[in-house]
Amino acid sequence: MQYALAIDTKRCIGCNTCAVACKIENNLPDTMWWNRVLTVGGDHTDTPQGSFPHLSMSYITLSCQHCKNPACTKVCPVGATYKDSETGIVMQDYKKCIGCRYCMAACPYNGVRNFNWREPEYTFDFSQGSEDVPSLVKGTVSKCILCNHRVKKGLEPACVAACPERARTFGDIDDPNSAISKLLASRSNYQLLDEKGTNPSVRFLS
């Protein structure tokens, strides 16, 4: 089994709802985003490429790619980041992590692994999101775990549930009859940095 995300770049409007839903669900501290919306276009966020009238702009979202052949899990000296054999989700154990940040150096996808550089700080003085989410720990690495706590209950990840454009599809890509497998079979799609051989489970429909 390999849980995966298919992101429809034709539907995505770059509204950042998925990023915010993720931040709330997982009670992420200030300045930390496990899932982000990035502009495929000009030199700055929300700017197009090309010159008028031949302009183009689209969006992708970037979070942990839950690779089938992850670079991060191999290099972890204590096995704090590992591939869950049941779901194929790349997990992160804050209790085991020693904070060496080797996984961050080994991961080819920039910024999807987030280190807790300080004691987590929050704008609000109360916790948000799910009560099943473990608290973040200063001096350890954290990242998207595909809302493992929701998936276990049969729910979709928060980013998928929140997307107003229904641009995000979640499911098992090892099951040829799943909705996501059928979607991927019917549409052209790509993986980020497929040349690195990590075989990401996040696909972008184009």
Add this chain to the structure above:
Amino acid sequence: MRKVASVAAVVAVIGLCAWIFQCMNGLQVTGMRDQSSWGLYITNFMFFVGLSAGGLIISSAPKVFKLKGFGNISKVAVLTSIVCTILAICFVVVDLGSPWNIWHLFVYGHFTSPLMWDLCVLTLYLVLSIVYLVMLRREDDAAGVSSKLRGMSIAAFLVAILVHSVTAWIFSLNVSRAFWNTSLMAPWFVASALVSGTALVLVVVVALRRAGKLRLEDENVQKMAFILGVFVAVDLFFLFCDVLTGAYGGAGDAYDAIIMVLAGPVAPFFWAEVILGVVCLVIAFKPRLRASANLCVVASICAILGVFCKRAQIIEDGFGNVNLTYPGVETGPAVHGADGAWQGIGSALAYWPTGLECLVVLGIIALGVAVFCFVYPKIGQDR
């Protein structure tokens, strides 16, 4: 020597305080961020593993290959080696975000990780070099080299080569960074280790001789300077191979990585390495110049700084070249500039250390100086 040790001990204590401050406040007090997750500490880790491996190799190689050595430098070289290994381990410890979890390495050890291999090899290496030093001291009075000592020097020699190869593999086995992902890295690291290790031993023995703590003929200093030149030549050859291979393609990740060191923000480190290497070569290969012990020390310092520049490039270029070039791909608290704004990918150095990091590094180096000064009188005068 006692005076030097006391000053060093004070600096080491200041460094320790800085590290405790870092533990309390988290690694936000360093210049490292999500984009450049390693910095000055890991630079120094690579650097000190090199200093240590090189020292041990030049001490043991004459015994391994039954050559005439460099005079009575064996014990000094092994002692600097031991001290540098301890410092290298210290640099990994201060780099950890959760050093209080360090025992996890022994309980949950995950042996697909090159960091775990390095831990095993470094430990073995430290034990071997201590045993080797004790044996060298015992055999002081015996004539010639016993077969036991020779066996030990062969073991130490091989592990010294292995320890730096494994350190290279920590970087070179990663597909994520174009600048690192080359099979040349391990042999190159061994060559650089020989450069910096020989140079360090040369500086230390000349300093000890000047302080009247060691007898050493000029001839041996010159011989070491010459062999240093040979090592620097090999190191520069590897550098040329790496640059040519990356640049020749004219496009792609490897090309971008090389352009960043040739003409990008990392260029000062690259050209400093080249110039320092050439200065060292000139002094080492001109008999008139290397006749002066002072110039030999200058050549050695050039060589050491050159290797450090290479280590800095590994961090700056490795993290400076991002694979995904979308605007705003960086995460975490801002690090660049007083205005807090990111300067854009590839246009600036990905990482610059903070004063606190420098204090911790100085403290660790001072600890090494203090340990050396404390132990040196106890290893006995070399004959």
